Amino acid sequence: MDLTLKIWRQKNSSSKGKFETYKVNDVSPDSSFFEMLDTLNQQIIEKGNDPVAFDHDCREGICGTCSLYINGRPHGPKRGITTCQLHMRSFKNGDTIVVEPWRAKPFPLVKDLIVDRSALDLIIQAGGYVSVNTGGIPDANAIPIPKMNADLAMDAASCIGCGACVASCANASAMLFVGAKVSQLALLPQGKIEAANRVQKMVAEMDRLGFGNCSNTYACEAECPKEIKVTNIARMNRQFMKAKVCAEKHEAASFGG
């Protein structure tokens, strides 16, 4: 396959970026998208230039490190996969592929295609955990959990925090991410105890960081590599409103011990 690539190049966060056009020839349809980018980088390095910087780690769709907005879709044209699981057979010989970084105010650009997604970590730090005291391990059967809740919590927990939901959303909203992180705990008995406090803190942090608001276009669900459902957003909204109306006021409500 012979391809033309239009890639966003930007030296650092303060410099001005622009699209550069590259040609890559003899690409195997069975190679992965990243192998194709590795080939391109090899060509660039051999010419003595700076290779294209992009995020990647596990290259098997489990770590959530890779990103890339490819031809108008986060993680490329296939449903339910990350960029590292994308293969060149998804494109045609002679195609022009436009590769852009995730674009959102809370994701400042670091270099080329790499953005800083630590805003998502800050939301987790605001309350996306369960305060567990140390002690003896309780019997597994001592806390009955309905199978459906266990399954829904597991589905929500499959979020790898890649940020594709933010990248695809017309409003750069992180509500699918936060909805999943709220749901994975709120659906289980251990997480219910701090549920009201958690949802308020995580939503407040999301707003503070400058993410947009959900207008229910559901692009996030369409692009999530783990196919997380927008019902998690509805659950978060429900819990948030319930917490705002019913939860008692805490003096310096805090987690942990």
Add this chain to the structure above:
Amino acid sequence: MGLFGLFLAMFLLVHLTINLLLLCNDGGELFTAASSFMGTNIAIKIFEYVLFGGFFIHIIIGVIITLKNWASRPVGYLVANKSHTSFFSKYMFYTGAIIFIFLILHFMHFFFIKIGWVQVPAGLEKHDFYKMAIALFTNKLYSLVYIAFFIFLGFHLNHAIQSGFQTLGLNHNKYNCTIKRVSLIYSLLVAGGFSLVPIYFMFFF
């Protein structure tokens, strides 16, 4: 915004019912009775302020949220998003803006006349909404513009109802499909129902 939106959607049903009375071939007797009840009943008069409040809050929150959303992506993409989303959901702000223009036009033709902000058209009385409606709907250009606006209201409502439920967290796997169907039926009912009146006056009056 969702809560006020759903409230306004409910009001449309009341308005539609009264409008459909124009189709009764009784010289406007029923329509005049209904509109004078709406104009004189104290409870309805109080509710009028609640309704204006609903419109105001829905529009203001909508504009504020949209501006905040636009600010959340200061640098846009070169290739526009190609994700599979519902078509109408992407244009809610714009369909809303079109409906707002109609709302001003509508107020100028009826409500502002009633409260004295706009002069009463020649040959008509201040509270004679039946004759005012006939004068407008027998004008073919106005009727076509009216229908066009209600088509946009239909587009807006098609997404709005289900979106309102989702925003309020009223989501249940037993009822999600029903909510989507109700959204579609309601938008068709409102757009079609309101459009029936100008169609009647254009072709059958």
